[in-house]
Amino acid sequence: MTYFPEEVVEHIFSFLPSHSDRNTVSLVCKVWYEVERLSRRAVFVGNCYAVRPERVVLRFPNVKALTVKGKPHFADFNLVPPDWGGYAGPWIEAAARSCVGLEELRMKRMVVSDENLELLARSFPRFKVLVLISCEGFSTDGLAAIASHCKLLRELDLQENDVEDRGPRWLSFFPDSCTSLVSLNFACIKGEVNSGALERLVARSPNLRSLRLNRSVSVDTLSKILVRTPNLEDLGTGNLTDEFQAESYARLTSALEKCKMLRSLSGFWDASPICVPYIYPLCHQLTGLNLSYTPTLDYSDLTKMVSRCVKLQRLWVLDCISDKGLQMVASSCKDLQELRVFPSDFNVAGASAVTEEGLVAISSGCPKLSSLLYFCHQMTNEALITVAKNCPNFIRFRLCILEPKKPDAMTGQPLDEGFGAIVRECKGLRRLSISGLLTDRVFMYIGKYAKYLEMLSIAFAGDTDKGMMDVMNGCKNLRKLEIRDSPFGDVALLGNVAKYETMRSLWMSSCNVTLKGCQMVGGIRHAWDQGNSGWLVLLSLLL
Amino acid sequence: MSPPLELDYIGLSPPAAAAAAAGADDDLKGTELRLGLPGSGSPERRVAAATATTLDLLPAKGAKRGFSDEAPPPSPVAAAGKGKKVAEEADNDKKVAATPQPAAKAQVVGWPPIRSYRKNTMATTQLKGSKEDAEAKQGQGFLYVKVSMDGAPYLRKIDLKTYKNYKDLSTALEKMFNGFSTGKDGLSEYRKDGEYVLTYEDKDGDWMLVGDVPWEMFADSCRRLRIMKGSDAIGLAPRAADKSKNRN
Numbered sequence: 186m187t188y189f190p191e192e193v194v195e196h197i198f199s200f201l202p203s204h205s206d207r208n209t210v211s212l213v214c215k216v217w218y219e220v221e222r223l224s225r226r227a228v229f230v231g232n233c234y235a236v237r238p239e240r241v242v243l244r245f246p247n248v249k250a251l252t253v254k255g256k257p258h259f260a261d262f263n264l265v266p267p268d269w270g271g272y273a274g275p276w277i278e279a280a281a282r283s284c285v286g287l288e289e290l291r292m293k294r295m296v297v298s299d300e301n302l303e304l305l306a307r308s309f310p311r312f313k314v315l316v317l318i319s320c321e322g323f324s325t326d327g328l329a330a331i332a333s334h335c336k337l338l339r340e341l342d343l344q345e346n347d348v349e350d351r352g353p354r355w356l357s358f359f360p361d362s363c364t365s366l367v368s369l370n371f372a373c374i375k376g377e378v379n380s381g382a383l384e385r386l387v388a389r390s391p392n393l394r395s396l397r398l399n400r401s402v403s404v405d406t407l408s409k410i411l412v413r414t415p416n417l418e419d420l421g422t423g424n425l426t427d428e429f430q431a432e433s434y435a436r437l438t439s440a441l442e443k444c445k446m447l448r449s450l451s452g453f454w455d456a457s458p459i460c461v462p463y464i465y466p467l468c469h470q471l472t473g474l475n476l477s478y479t480p481t482l483d484y485s486d487l488t489k490m491v492s493r494c495v496k497l498q499r500l501w502v503l504d505c506i507s508d509k510g511l512q513m514v515a516s517s518c519k520d521l522q523e524l525r526v527f528p529s530d531f532n533v534a535g536a537s538a539v540t541e542e543g544l545v546a547i548s549s550g551c552p553k554l555s556s557l558l559y560f561c562h563q564m565t566n567e568a569l570i571t572v573a574k575n576c577p578n579f580i581r582f583r584l585c586i587l588e589p590k591k592p593d594a595m596t597g598q599p600l601d602e603g604f605g606a607i608v609r610e611c612k613g614l615r616r617l618s619i620s621g622l623l624t625d626r627v628f629m630y631i632g633k634y635a636k637y638l639e640m641l642s643i644a645f646a647g648d649t650d651k652g653m654m655d656v657m658n659g660c661k662n663l664r665k666l667e668i669r670d671s672p673f674g675d676v677a678l679l680g681n682v683a684k685y686e687t688m689r690s691l692w693m694s695s696c697n698v699t700l701k702g703c704q705m706v707g708g709i710r711h712a713w714d715q716g717n718s719g720w721l722v723l724l725s726l727l728l
Numbered sequence: 729m730s731p732p733l734e735l736d737y738i739g740l741s742p743p744a745a746a747a748a749a750a751g752a753d754d755d756l757k758g759t760e761l762r763l764g765l766p767g768s769g770s771p772e773r774r775v776a777a778a779t780a781t782t783l784d785l786l787p788a789k790g791a792k793r794g795f796s797d798e799a800p801p802p803s804p805v806a807a808a809g810k811g812k813k814v815a816e817e818a819d820n821d822k823k824v825a826a827t828p829q830p831a832a833k834a835q836v837v838g839w840p841p842i843r844s845y846r847k848n849t850m851a852t853t854q855l856k857g858s859k860e861d862a863e864a865k866q867g868q869g870f871l872y873v874k875v876s877m878d879g880a881p882y883l884r885k886i887d888l889k890t891y892k893n894y895k896d897l898s899t900a901l902e903k904m905f906n907g908f909s910t911g912k913d914g915l916s917e918y919r920k921d922g923e924y925v926l927t928y929e930d931k932d933g934d935w936m937l938v939g940d941v942p943w944e945m946f947a948d949s950c951r952r953l954r955i956m957k958g959s960d961a962i963g964l965a966p967r968a969a970d971k972s973k974n975r976n
Binding site: 259261262263264319345346347373454455458477478479480481483527528529531533560585587589618642644669670 | 836837838839840841842843844845846847849850853872885
């Protein structure tokens, strides 16, 4: 193959679908390394501390799309101190120096400042796509900079960021010449937006396919916007709690009915139950529905809506839907692939309307289910075993029993057998979160059966180092391991150091590892003393 | 508590520790992607010296993270401010013997694993839902219950949390349903004498007369309301009093 001209080699490489494949071919020989690096268009950095930004931009000068992830997953739950790091600045600065052809930037769990956004907006004349997920540190002023300078902007997608509100003017910074928007998501912006500016922006964006509004947008504005977007595929509503005026809602329904391409719906916020029937005409065509931020809808409101969504593939909902509601979902939504049930009450010692029964009902009614996130207050081994048999196609299975170390609600036993059944039956499982009372036994099962597992989250589980070691030794494809409040110590930490070379990150907090143990592992990124709660170690390794 | 430890990027400030870390690093220097030793131009990052304040190990008391302060089973009067717990205590009595819950269990940092964004967004929604300040209620900021009236062709739904007392409720219901005459202090006038009586179904599924228990207790146990003909309501009053006694 070394006798082929470089153009041919480059063309062959263009068929490689994944980053890891391209990484692999670049290791074959120097020629291939050069060809690969110069033709690489998309670079994915799973851990921003695994490699310096300068090295990335020097190696891949022609990169068009850069994705960088910062803080570890457990930062979502306030386990990482606020000034830990994950700064976007160095990445944007390095790209601004060396890759002016950059068109797309996606960042997750990073700290982004308004200055960073300003630099981004001014440095890349062909910039098209900005996606920020769970980021913080910037304000609506930074968004104004993006709006005003990125003339070719196609996507501005802000998902669950903490954005400081400095007024509604940012939206007005999109120039009249900006007509290229395909996707606009500002649902996480807390403040008002200028409805006139929004309507005008939508009116001049004929390619708009995805629009997610924030809760300041009124029903009337929404209706006016929808009239302009008959090709909309994904909509996040504004607020649906205006003083109930039938005419406004009738207008909304007729506007919605024109959106024949609309497949995905979210928002709702504190929607009044009275408004919900006005959405009914849309339900039959929906494949995605997110009602998980809407505690104002009770079980009957929810089931009336969801039971009409016969094509639903993805459902995010609060536990107010109750077991009975989940049974209705199971009988109506036969195409369901992804279900997330969030708690409406974060009180660990409380009760919720969903139990193991709801989960079993879903599993028997929805055999295509492959992705689950389920918060509940109780679970049984029997239920998990049944679920595993019903749904062997799970790729992501995350179960969170709110009370730590809670045993099987029927037998009082640990939930080892239940999770054991999940990993045994679901041979394609890639992500797993376990909870409840668990002994070393469950880790023995995971190590033995979960051959394709890439990410494992453990909390308040296990008895001895053997648990963690079984996972480290058995799960050949493990990339991310996060553990909190579990009795694993240095023996487990050091039991398979070579394994870390194949992993992206390890998180251990409030475990039994010591400072000395951390020192003995090469390549520590960050360790600090958590006072009396034990050591916290984060290893960040190769790309 | 030991003094906070300042830690640098790769290892630890004390020289002995740095040497040990450097030794382990030799193996990895051969790989192309370096791990960024200190001073090699790696991104500036201030390592947080962990203190209780930095990591917020002991969350502030109150509803900030949505955890309630664990308390021993409250008396019915004190329970008025504790929301749903009252009914749950009663339920627990019927099932297993209640296990004492240590206070520490409720205050675990970063648990349950819910994103801050979700917690903050839900808190905002709940604040909007309840007209009073949110500190009293740990749960949802709204409580929609169905209201039926004997003889009326359709039901209504009201949010109990928008009312502060029985009088407000009575006034609102009067507006909703015609032919519902008011007395001086609301509902107590209706027993047996008035044309209609306001009753409710509580969490146990029993039908009770409205007005016997403190407002908060009523609001937390009420599942639905029914405006009954007075003649049908005979016999309800004694049960309400007995039930309150059982709860003590």
